[in-house]
Structures are given as C-alpha cells and as structure tokens.
Amino acid sequence: MPRVDFYRLTRDPAERVLPALAARILANGDRLLVVAAAAMQRQAIDAALWTLQPASFLPHGHAGTPDEAIEPILIAGTLDVSPPNGATYLALADGEWREEALGFERVFLLFDNIRIDDARATWRRLAVQEDVDNRFWKQDESGRWSEGP
Numbered sequence: 001m002p003r004v005d006f007y008r009l010t011r012d013p014a015e016r017v018l019p020a021l022a023a024r025i026l027a028n029g030d031r032l033l034v035v036a037a038a039a040m041q042r043q044a045i046d047a048a049l050w051t052l053q054p055a056s057f058l059p060h061g062h063a064g065t066p067d068e069a070i071e072p073i074l075i076a077g078t079l080d081v082s083p084p085n086g087a088t089y090l091a092l093a094d095g096e097w098r099e100e101a102l103g104f105e106r107v108f109l110l111f112d113n114i115r116i117d118d119a120r121a122t123w124r125r126l127a128v129q130e131d132v133d134n135r136f137w138k139q140d141e142s143g144r145w146s147e148g149p
Contacts, residue, residue, distance in 0.1 A: 001131050001132065001133055002101075002102050002103075002104060002105060002106065002107060002131075002132055002133070003105070003106045003107070003132075003133040003134075003135065004101070004102075004106075004107045004109060004126055004132060004133070004134050004135070005106070005107065005108050005109070005135045005136075005137060006109050006111070006119055006122075006123060006134065006135065006136045006137065007108060007109065007110045007111070007137045007139075007145075008111060008112075008116070008119070008136070008137070008138050008139070009095075009110055009111060009112045009139065010112075010113070010138065010139050011139045011140075011141065011143055012139065012143065013044075013112070014036070014041070014045065014091075014093040014094070014095075014110040015041070015044040015045045015047070015048040015093075016048065017110060017139075018034065018045055018048065018049070018091060018093060018110070019048055019049055019058060021091065021108060022034075022049065022058050022060075022073050022091075023058060025089050026058065026059075026072050026073070030087075030088060030089050031072050031073070031074075031083075031085050031086055031087040031088065031089065032072070032073045032074070032087050032089045032090070032091060033074050033076060033079075033080070033083040033085065033087035033089070033090050033091070033104075034060075034073060034074065034075045034076070034090075034091045034093050035076050035077070035078065035079050035090065035091070035092055035093060035094065035098070036075070036077065036093040036094040037077055037078070037094050037096065038094060039077065041093060041094060042062070042075050042076075042077060045075055045093060046060070046062070046075060049073065058072075058073060059071065059072050059073065060072070060073035060074065060075060061073075061074060061075070062074070062075050062076070063075065063076035063077070063078075063080070063083075063084070064076075068084040068085060069084045069085055069086075070085070071085050072085065073085075074087060079092075079098045079100050079101065081100045081103045087104070088104055088105040088106070089104060089105060089106045089107075089108070090104040090106070090107045090108070091107075091108040091110065092107065092108065092109045092110065093110050094110075095109065095110060095111035095112060095114075095115035095118070095119065096115070096118070097109060097118065097119075097122040102132065109122070123136070135147060136148065
C-alpha cells in the first residue's frame with residue numbers, strides 16, 4: 001500500500017525542505033526521485049542538495065544524464081514510473097499531483113498556499129481509497145514539522 005505524505009509549505013520552499021527529507025531517505029538505504037516541471041525549480045533543488053547543509057553533501061544527479069542509474073537521488077522534469085535509479089520514494093516538489101505516483105512505495109507531495117486547493121482535492125480523492133495511506137504534515141514558525149490536520 002503506498003503512503004502519501006502531504007507537506008504544506010508555509011514557511012520554507014521545497015528546495016529547503018527536500019534536503020532533510022532526502023537525507024533521511026538515503027540514511028535508510030532507499031532511493032529518491034524528485035520531480036519538478038519547472039527547470040528553475042530543478043536548478044534550485046540541485047543547488048540546495050549541494051550546499052544547504054555544507055557538512056553533508058547529498059549525492060544526486062539529473063534524469064537524462066549518463067550516470068542517472070547510479071544516482072541515489074534523481075531530479076527529473078517528468079515522472080517516470082520506472083526511474084533509472086530504481087527509486088521507490090518520490091517527491092513531487094512542484095506540488096502537482098500525478099496519478100502515476102501511486103506506483104511508488106512512498107510519495108511526498110510538497111505544496112504551498114498557491115496549490116492548496118489542488119492538494120485538498122487530491123487528499124479527498126485518495127482518502128476514499130482503502131489501498132492508500134495518507135498523512136498530512138504542517139510546519140510551525142520555527143521550522144519543525146508535526147503530523148496533523
């Protein structure tokens with residue numbers, strides 16, 4: 001059963017949130033596919049994975065490059081249900097839900113207030129499916145995340 005974690009970004013943008021999520025995923029020995037349609041957002045995510053936490057570089061690369069299969073974190077503009085790096089975790093960094101995401105073990109839907117109506121509609125649609133585990137996360141003023149409505 002896939003798990004979908006809804007992350008409402010009220011304080012930090014996706015490129016500031018993703019490195020912490022990615023670090024935990026890699027620490028568990030899993031692989032991650034990060035999808036963002038906009039090239040500028042993909043560049044910001046790439047830079048954040050290099051520099052946000054200087055003491056802990058997160059190995060990553062871009063879809064379509066020769067080394068894509070060996071990258072623990074792969075950044076792409078479109079969703080490939082069979083990513084070349086074998087990722088079972090997916091981060092939808094642009095806040096846009098894609099139905100193919102349910103083919104992954106765990107999905108992180110990162111959305112801001114601009115996409116809140118879309119996220120709510122997706123939540124309602126997935127909540128009625130018995131084979132999907134939905135979770136909602138919100139960020140407080142100090143940047144800590146808590147699960148809840």
